[in-house]
Amino acid sequence: MKTILRIDWQVKDIVEGFIYNEFEGKGLYGLNGKLVIQPEYQRNYIYADGKKDVAVIDSLLKGYPLGLIYFNKNGDLYEVLDGQQRITSIGRFTTGRFPILDQNGMQQYFSALPKEEQNKILDTPLTIYICEGEESEIKQWFKTINIQEIPLNQQELYNAIYSGPFITKAKEVFSNSTNSNLQKWSAYISGNVLRQEYLEAALNWVSKGKIEEYMSKHRRDDNINELETYFNSVIDWVSNIFEDVDASMRVLNWGELYEKYHNNSYSSNDISRRVRELQGDYFVKNKKGIYEYVLSGENPEYRKNLDIRIFDEPMKKAKYKIQTEEAEKNNISNCPLCALGGSNKIWKLDEMDADHVTAWSKGGATDIDNCQMLCKTHNRAKGNK
Ligand SMILES: [Zn+2]
Numbered sequence: 001m002k003t004i005l006r007i008d009w010q011v012k013d014i015v016e017g018f019i020y021n022e023f024e025g026k027g028l029y030g031l032n033g034k035l036v037i038q039p040e041y042q043r044n045y046i047y048a049d050g051k052k053d054v055a056v057i058d059s060l061l062k063g064y065p066l067g068l069i070y071f072n073k074n075g076d077l078y079e080v081l082d083g084q085q086r087i088t089s090i091g092r093f094t095t096g097r098f099p100i101l102d103q104n105g106m107q108q109y110f111s112a113l114p115k116e117e118q119n120k121i122l123d124t125p126l127t128i129y130i131c132e133g134e135e136s137e138i139k140q141w142f143k144t145i146n147i148q149e150i151p152l153n154q155q156e157l158y159n160a161i162y163s164g165p166f167i168t169k170a171k172e173v174f175s176n177s178t179n180s181n182l183q184k185w186s187a188y189i190s191g192n193v194l195r196q197e198y199l200e201a202a203l204n205w206v207s208k209g210k211i212e213e214y215m216s217k218h219r220r221d222d223n224i225n226e227l228e229t230y231f232n233s234v235i236d237w238v239s240n241i242f243e244d245v246d247a248s249m250r251v252l253n254w255g256e257l258y259e260k261y262h263n264n265s266y267s268s269n270d271i272s273r274r275v276r277e278l279q280g281d282y283f284v285k286n287k288k289g290i291y292e293y294v295l296s297g298e299n300p301e302y303r304k305n306l307d308i309r310i311f312d313e314p315m316k317k318a319k320y321k322i323q324t325e326e327a328e329k330n331n332i333s334n335c336p337l338c339a340l341g342g343s344n345k346i347w348k349l350d351e352m353d354a355d356h357v358t359a360w361s362k363g364g365a366t367d368i369d370n371c372q373m374l375c376k377t378h379n380r381a382k383g384n385k
Helices: 052-061 084-094 117-122 133-146 155-160 167-172 197-206 211-218 225-241 247-251 254-261 269-281 286-297 301-308 313-330 337-341 376-383
Strands: 002-006 019-021 028-030 071-075 077-084 128-132 350-354 373-376
Touching: 019 084, 028 117, 052 084, 052 117, 071 133, 071 269, 077 084, 077 117, 084 117, 155 197, 167 197, 167 211, 197 211, 197 254, 211 225, 225 254, 225 269, 247 286, 254 286, 269 286, 286 301, 313 350, 337 373, 337 376, 350 376, 373 376
Parallel strands: 071 128
Antiparallel strands: 002 128, 019 028, 071 077, 350 373
């Protein structure tokens, strides 16, 4: 790989003919059409938050260095390897797409800045390394230099490594902030579409967690039929079963639940009513656990995922005191089950555990009236039933 350093370009050269695509969220071209700002393997523009983009402009106005920028030379064209977020921020500012705040806290767009401040930005010299090499070399190296800006997350890195027709098509659907299905999908998926988190979910579901293997295998495919069909099956399944949506649904792996339960038949009405009940149940601490619990037909194995509220220490102590005083008076054990067997052993507090007289699953509350202290042996025996 050949590398040369260029210090003769200024900001005004780079933003000449700058084109930004609002729909794709991408800075497209600079250097009068000769610079491709967001090549296929680059992620989308994510600085447009009124902070990171503004910080880039502030540092130019203060004369701070912008940091190294890397281009890849590809025939007559250049592609930005590292620096696209900074370049897109500058291009968007000089084309009037966002304001900065002046000393008086007033919003100022580029065109309203004093001429000398405009020139200060446009005349800033840049330090640019130009690389020329094989695609595989460049990508490998891109992985290494990706330290300047916000680091790539795992999925963005996979997109770079396995770039090709498959991922290009997949991004058109799953990384597209103008996709009209996003609203519906966002009920079941958390994260940022531009940071590839919807794509990641889609790939995770269809590949049963083996994203990298799947991307490598399908890299040269010219369609994404399987990926799309599977994703839609999962979304249709979950949205048909559950009438309501709530925030805890977004952290679940719906692909995994689909695999396990999609052959069962459910009454959407009954299951949705049960979910609402459990959502409103004070004793259910882990609301995320509700969905698999109801899909499994309320299998006790999944009850532990609900993290049912347990008796706290003050309640246990209070109940222990009542039971022990009563037992001493009657000369019987303070464990009611030991007492039934004729024992008069008085257990210490730390030798006993709290038990729901009526189990939570049968409607028992976690309050002092439904609490009894049992010796550890009896508590374990009861818990196993
Ligand atoms: Zn006992």
